[in-house]
Amino acid sequence: MVGTGGPVASFSVWDYVVFVGIVVGAAMIGLIAAIRGRKESTSEEFLLGGRQMTAVPVAMSLTASFMSGITVIGTPAEAYRYGAAFWIFGISYAIMSIITAEIFVPLFYRLGITSTYEYLEMRFNKTIRMIGTTMYIIQTILYTGMVIYAPALALNQITGLDLWGVLVATGVVCIIYCTLGGLKAVIWTDVLQMIIMLIGFIAVIARGAVLQGGLGKIWKDAGDGGRLDAFDFDLDPLKRQFWTIVVGGSIMWLSIYSINQSQVQRYISCKTMMHAKMSLYVNLVGLWVTVSLAVFSGLTVYSIYKTCDPFTNGDVSTPDQLLPYFVMDTLAIYPGVPGLFVAAAYSGTLSTVSSSINALVAVTGEDYIRPFCKNLTQKQLSWINMGLSVFFGFVCIGMAGVASLMGSILQASLSVFGMISGPLLGLYLLGLFFRTANSKGSLAGLIFGLIITLWVGIGSQIYPPSEEKTKPLPLYTTTCNSTLSQNFTTIAPSWTSAQPEYRPALADTWYSLSYLYFSPVGTVCTVIVGLLVSVITGGCKQEKLSSDLFVTKNDLFCFKGCHNSQASEFIEKADEKIHVGIDNTEFTDDQFAISDKDVEKVTQF
Known part of the structure; x- marks a missing residue:
């Protein structure tokens, strides 16, 4: 009987058929779209889709890139245990999208960059660029390892899918279409994978509504269980509350969307700045829809198991297995439907891994190889890019094992x-807004900010918050069939990590800081120390810097008309090569059929 605990069904033949069919179909769509759209084999075509992408597919790819298998599995578990507070991230997404679209997009378009970290060399020096790139590579490989491992483990223990088979298959599928198709393959595959993820959530909610007699019953159960008490305005930075999510979440997501290569590479692939900005606003709607469905899925699972918690009863070994358990418990009677859900979680993994691989290839090629091998032909660059795709695919598979040591996948990934992204965001803010900031001060600020965030982050892993601070909302087993000793997924349940015998004084204060504040702490520390050291080391006496490297008033909330002056500046630079008429910054492709970067940028306004 549903909702009373016990072993659940395993995958059927039809589940495997649906699962494999969707994954293969997604990969084929990406490859076909890339092959049909490729006119020439160039590095820019491979990494940026020839800068000819449009807003809607890019927006869906932006959403899919970080709405990974971790989101499909981890967010519902978060809502099940702690309630609907995760919904407040919708505010954070809005703040992040506006700032990214109106400040960072104009800057990156103006500079015509491929790697986000090119800006750091333009503004500071090559050393800071290389440090920024290295930090990004380390962060992305660690994150991608978690993205591959965590959903695979949850699905393995519930559905019986082979763990390492899933891990290796993930990497191999991504390697194939990333290597052959480049960014176009990644974006068009993300579109289908995003649709599949949303269908998976809808299937869970629809089944819960049928079992409970409507969505109203699910909502009432969530309210009775305290899951809708989301607006806690306590200022305690150690708690899950409104300000933690809005302030900490906004800065954390800003550090992802504004400077993370995986995201920036997508919107700078758009054919105009208008499309790039619109992709971020359409992406905002996608984020709202996704997080709403994910949270409501968690509330649906709670409604079904409110008096028989599968984790406490020993039916699952970690909270992250709750949603897969629900699917196999309630949807296995419909052949192929569990396969659809697993494909949804797997699609989230594929989209994130492929995005990471493509971005890692871009920064490695642009920041490590091209500056030192300037005479490479386009064919050689294409082969190098494909080789790097294979290399990073296998590196990410190898790093998947690290994720098994990191507790809750949602918290660990963020x-x-x-x-890492907090100090990097601080570095970019120093460059964008403060002419006083110099390379010495910025490097000092980056190092200090990184030390602080690693201190609190690693400390929180060694000395996890006390059980009182991490305890979920009430859960019960009053109607369960006792299965603690018979279910194959069972281990001794514990809501928290094992506590070390010795706990320093900082364990219940500094090390218990909400993980959402790691990014703001790193950002603020980097900016403050960077400015102080810059002033001390002569930042006020720097030589004049190009205005293109800073945020200007014309960048803010402008799409087209307010960029006349910038377009004119680019025309002046190209005057020796081509003469054009300017009329409200409207230009034709024929007028700019040359390769010079400055001339090409005119078409972006």
Whole structure:
């Protein structure tokens, strides 16, 4: 009987058929789209789709890139245990999207970059660029390892899918279409994978509504269980509350969307700045829809198991297995439907891994190889890019084992971004807004910010918050069939990591800081120290810097008309090569049929 605990069904033949069919179909769509759209084999075509992408597919790819298998499995588990507070991230997404679209997009378009970290060399020096690139590579490999491992483990223990078979298959599928198709393959595959993820959530909610007699019953159960008490305005930075999610979440997601190569590479692949900005606003709608469905899926699972928690009863070994358990418990009677859900989780993994591989190839090629091998032909660059895709695919598979040591996958994945992206965001803010900031000060600020975030982040892993601070909302087993000793997924349940015998004084304060504040702490520390050291080391006496490297008032909330002056500046630079008429910054492709970067940028306004 549903909702009373016990072993659940395993995958059927039809589940395997649906699962494999969807994964293969997604990969084929990506490859076909890439092959049909490739006119020439160039590095820019491989890494940026020839800068000819449009807003909607890019927006869906942006959403899919970080709405990974971790989101499909981890967010519902978060809502099941702690309630609907995760919904408040919708505010964070809005703040992040506006700032990214109106500040960072104009800057990156103006500079015509491929790697985000090219800006650091333009603004500071090559050393800072290389440090920034290295930090990004480390962060992305760690995160991608978690993205591959965590959903595979959850699905293995519930559905019986072979763990390492899933891990290797993930890497191999991504390697194939990333290597052959480049960014176009990644984006068009993400579109289908995004649709599949949403269908998976809808299937869970629909089945729960049928079992409970409507969505109203699910909502009422969630309210009775305290899952809808999301607006806690307590200022305690150690708690899950409104300000933690809005302030900490906004800065954390800003550090992902504004400077993370995986995301930036997508919107700078758009054919115009208008499309790039629109992709971020359409992506915002996608994020709202995805997080809403993910949270409501968690509330649906709670409604079914409110008096028989599968984790406490020993039916699952980790909270991250709750949604897969629900699917196999309630949807196995419909052949192929569990396969659809697993494909949804797997599609999230594929989209994130492929995005990571493509971005790693871009920064490695642009920041490590091209500056030192300037005479490479386009054919040689294409082969290098494909070789790097294979290399990073296998590196990410190898790193998947690290994820098994990191507790809750949702918290661990966001912690990695906070620890590394926070200081990097601070570095970019120094460059964008403060002419006083120099290379010495910025490097000092980056190092200090990184030390602080690693200190609190690693400390929180060694000395996890006390059980009182991480305890979920009430869960019961009053109607369960006792299966603690018979279910193959069972291990001794514990809501928290094992606590070390010795706990320093900082364990219940500094090390218990919410993981969402890792990024703001790193950002603020980097900016403050960077400015202080810059002033001390002569930042106020720097030589004049190009205005293109800074945010200007014309960048803010402008799409087309307010860029006349910038378009004119680019025309002046190209005057020796081509003469054109300017009328409200409207230009034709024929007028700019040359390869010079400055002239090409005119078409972006």
